[in-house]
Amino acid sequence: MIETPLSREVDLSEELVLSLREALRDASAEDELIYRRLAQAIQQHISRGLLPKGTRLPSERQLAEQLGISRGTIRQAIDELVDQALLQRKHGSGTHVVGRIEKSLTNLTGFSEEMRQRGMVPGYKWLHRERALPSMAEAAALEIQPTDQVLRLKRLRTADGTPIAIEQTVLPGDVIASPELIGDSLYAALHQLNAAPVTGWQRIRADIMSAEEAKLMRAKPGAAMLVIERRCLRANGRPVEFTETRYNGAFYDFSTGLQA
Structure with missing residues (x-):
């Protein structure tokens, strides 16, 4: 799996976080389906080519802090995309986009x-x-x-x-x-x-x-x-x-x- 250079990865992470914040703007912290809205937003980035194959996502802790939601919600969203074979967890190197x-x-x-x-x-x-x-x-x-x-x-x-x-x-x-x-x-x-x-x-x-x-x-x-x-x-x-x-x-x- 080819990883993007660190500088590009940081840029992608900032763009991703801004987009995810917008996607979750009207969701409340009590929304049980908030993880699905998060998963859909990440999936749209992958489908549009904004997250190319090999891109490493920010860590669950970073996303939770930047989006203001729990790590459990982040994990649920990532689990759903892993089940759909759009993301892959790699021990020691984080979560990567598999791509199509x-x-x-x-x-x-x-x-x-x-x-x-x-x-x-x-x-x-x-x-x-x-x-x-x-x-x-x-x-x-x-x-x-x-x-x-x-x-x-x-x-x-x-x-x-x-x-x-x-x-x-x-x-x-x-x-x-x-x-x-x-x-x-x-x-x-x-x-x-x-x-x-x-x-x-x-x-x-x-x-x-x-x-x-x-x-x-x-x-x-x-x-x-x-x-x-x-x-x-x-x-x-x-x-x-x-x-x-x-x-x-x-x-x-x-x-x-x-x-x-």
Whole structure:
């Protein structure tokens, strides 16, 4: 995590405090929801880019003194933003802005490459991997027979150690002999086998996290998710990948270009 220089951090803190004071101006000390107003004000700063990724917030004690509210209220507001994956507490260095990731919908890149392009370290944890017969949807997407085997891979994907997506990929069984051949990047493995995708289609939809997904991504059940289903082809026109990636909505913005 990159921290802003100390001088810039002080400037940001002063601006933040003035804005937070304005947001809380009409709130009384007895207002039970004052912490939510505080959390919303900080969230707005993050969304507008006024608190960039890596920015360190003032300490709970400093904010309490400057805003004239209790440390308990400050802690509740920060807890809420930590639960939303917008802030992260780091032992010994305070609370930092996690920020959001902008994902292009027009580039055919893998998760690992996208994270490295943004200066982040990609990671993964295997949740499930097997050779099996395809479901009807998988057979149709990969244009294979119901009796053909597929390689089914499910991973928790991380950026700088933070879990941000659950990815399930299905490949034709004759493309990769074993899941052990796949490291942090599926596309790198496919390139080595001359089976890399060159074109594809994808669709996006909204969903909410199940209790199991929320536990994996350190979020709350019912939190927003953005789901992308991707189907990709090799240069010879054969389908090589059918993937559903379920992103933590607190981390991602999707973008695409428009032309009249």
